[in-house]
Amino acid sequence: MLKKRNVREAIAGYLFASPIIIAILVFTIVPIFQAGYYSFTDYDALLQQKYRIRFNAQEALENYFFVSPDEAPSDEELLSLFDPVDFIELSVGVDLDDRQKELVRKEFNSRKLIADFLEFKLDRIYIFSDFMKSYMKNGASTFSRYVPQFVGLSNFLEAFKDRMFWISLKNAVVFSLVVTPIQTLLAIVLAVAANQRIRGVKFFKVSFFLPSITSAAAISMIFLLIYSKPGVLNRLLGYLGIGPVDWLGNIRTALPSIMAMNIWTTAGYFMVTFLAGLQDIPTSIIEASMIDGANAWVRFWRITIPMLRNQIIFVVTMGIIGTLQVFDQIYFLIRNQENITISMYIYQNAFSYGKMGYASAIAMILFLIIFSVTFVQRRLMPEERF
Amino acid sequence: MKKLGLLLVVLLVVALGFSEVVVRLGGWVSSPSEEQALEEVVKAFNEEYAGKIKLVYEPIPGDYKVKLTAMLSAGTAPDIFYLDTSWAEEFFRKGVIQPLDLLIRKHALDLEDFYPSLIEAFKYDGRIYGLPKDFSTLALFYNKRMFDEAGLEYPNENWTWVDLVYAATKLTRDLDGDGQIDVWGLSLYRDGAFNRVIPFIVQAGGKVVNEDLTTALGDPDSVEGIRFYIDLHRKYGVAVTPQDVGAGWLGDAFGKEKAAMVMSGPWMLGFLRDNFPNVDYGVAELPRYKKRATMVYTVCYAIPKTSEHKDEAFIALKYLVTEGMKTFTERLGVLPARISLAKDLINDPVKGAFMKGVSYAIPWRIPTPSGIFSKAENEINTRISKVWMGEMTLEEAIDEIVKNYDSWVR
């Protein structure tokens, strides 16, 4: 009786969990393994349609022999002139690797093709993979789908030699190391300030939160305006005698400008986290310390910061992981290749140059870095968060 | 029953006869007026080929190269699309673009009428992969009022670098006497400027690459060209970037009369007409030094190998480079890639300078062993920017370029 209930519960459990298990499997877990596989291949997006090219077989053969079927000499003569590898590479326009060439030489049914040619059966548009299905005696499946070449570790070796990889990685790391501490500290200071029995705490919370609910795209556009050379920021700084700076155009200031913007976006968000943490600190501890005569400065470092330890570790880890992957702002605001971050470099390689194998290798390296950060966090904060 | 069958057959034949082949045309969107002119050509084509071919225009907004790469790898690319000389070869090499030689022969398109340099720009491995849509060369725009006020003669085809610096120096002025310069002789790009520097390199007798595709930027002549470009800003102090004067691009700086001269292409003509109709300007050929040189930018129409209707696509393509080009030349003022359409323009007071340039222009396509120049371009651009800002010397930059060039184009 008990057993039956267990079985029914297990079935129900699988049923309930199945949508999410399938989704995570299809869209996360399988792709992770695929990306791992890609990173060891020369996967090229542009070659994906290699075997899907279309051609008129009749015209291709006429072009190959320089003759049309009605004027053609005997089939034996044509056959002696015909080399299937040349035909496929030059007249059809599909490049073959050595293994494929060998396969074509061995298995291509030239006789059947020439017979069909002389009978005018070929005057239609063929898809290359279907064409090979008809005229290969064996092994046509090699031509049904693009399979990238396995290249071992060469993508990773290339990355280590690639200056752009190091620059984009350095930019991301610098971004992370500058933004994370500043945004955390600013958030704590704001939270401590808001925890002083202030009127209108709600108003401050709401106004600090506003940037974080605005999309990075929209914020980028607003700062594109503010940062422009004749823009408002330069006008305000002009009062301080700071000359107009081309914030986003200058290689030196572009990334710091985006860092400042990023801090502006997230500090308020994290401030709310810290405020919640602060409100959990028992007032008795603070009162005790005040009786001890500790001043505000000492209280801040000796009591507030240690009490917020878990929140700080959480915010710092989230901050590092988030900033290492910053993309939207870079996409909208960075014009100079020298200032891009690693996520942008992955995007460029995968989707602009079509080098998906190489892009996957860089993504794997990013994964390792983020994994280490998370690992360190787990060591610092061993208790289960969930 | 038999009759019904016959009727069905007849209906089927009629239906087939009337089923049009749809050919999709994709391209980036550069201006609303261009989009309009293209729609018009498409409409005219569809009227002429009604019942046979239906051309559909599908502009591709956003990052064009990324979108095109995506569509080509998904097999959903349009049947005809634009490729730019500067990166077209990346696609030729991957074997995704249909060579057009056979189609040109089959559909009897006369290539003799095209400027040879523009056909050459889209050849790879001896085959033609695209036909030019139009072209642009760089020429010198000058503000007539400012030249008059400075008592200078207008630039002409015999101008040299010396004349350029002399005029630019006189034109760089502080109008209100507050110690700040208000008007500059020249505006030049600092970022992404390499293609604007190339004419100077060639004018100085240098070149970008050697026969064996190694870099020639370290040659003394080439260095002289790059140095002159940057000296216009750093040494002579007569040139600033458009951003320095609160302008978006060269045309904006010129239109706002912040710069007396800019080197730009015919795309500026329409912009000036629409936005700054009161600026009185002239256009001359670029000044020469040891040689004459300018850049030619061109775009072609290409057909993907995966297209289902290549013949129909080529018929449409042929229409675009014949009738279409005529319309674009008349309506948009672009420079036609065909000699027969260009005849009258060579003596045009404004467009003449651009048309004359095509005979000695260098196409914006740098051959490399891998077919990819964009990475090297980024690297070189970065260094030009840095030298411009004084963050490194030209010697250091050239040194780094020569040392690393191979790894950028591999």
Added chain:
Amino acid sequence: MRRGSKVGRTIAYILLITYAIISFGPFVWALLVSITPMTYEKDGQRFGVDIMQWPPKINLFSWPPRVFGAPATLSNYRTVFEVVPYARWILNTVIYAGLTTLGHLLFDSMGGYAFARLRFPGKNLIFTLFLATMMVPAYVTIIPVYNLMVRYNLVNTYAGLFLPKLTGVVTLFMMRQFFLNLPTEIEEAAIIDGAGVVRRFFQIALPMAKPALAALAIYTFLGTWNDFLWPLLMTSDKSMFTLTMGLNFFRTSYYTFWQLMMAATLFMTLPMVIVFLSFQRYFIESGVTSGLKG
């Protein structure tokens, strides 16, 4: 019971007010630009407006108020709908964010319930595996997922946009955590009454989960509404763009239409501000800190 001295409070006020200005400033500036006309007519002549001029010459005491020396107008907000298919982009974004949110509400709560309440073989293993995927950056999976969409011809379709986003590990944990903290007494009573799992879930657990579901819905909707990378890859046709994608439309290589861009920017931000103000309890109390208080 005193918290903070008078001096401390004054400093706190100065800090908070300064930061509130910094926080609001950019939005206010964007608003000013968005209500500035592109050109205006005066004495029968048309003038262009330079939104880079300084000071911005604001005069609130005339009607209509003047910004950058020109009469303020809301016409840019209308023009945005005329020059680009903005209504279509709103629809696309609502479909994308709406379907994604529905998917999360249903599948995450079902999954969360299963992992919190039901016993089935392999549960812990699967859960640990899910936990591990959280460390994998999106850039690892995005290329294979993109290729998957390409293979099934889903690029430039709604399905391509929302299918891979229908569930998420982070939100699954949120729901699981909620169900774990939910008292079991009522459900145990229901079991004795002979109620099946489905009834227990839909009639008892789900109604009690309303606050968590609200937080989940807001969190997901906001994230999808603001998403950029996935729409960037999945949409190629203008008619399929989402709002974030569309913003680039006002910036051409020659010219930036600042007034229209700022109008479009604020327009797409407004619904989120309204959602935020109406549900701020969920944002500030459960949404953010849920990960911490477990």
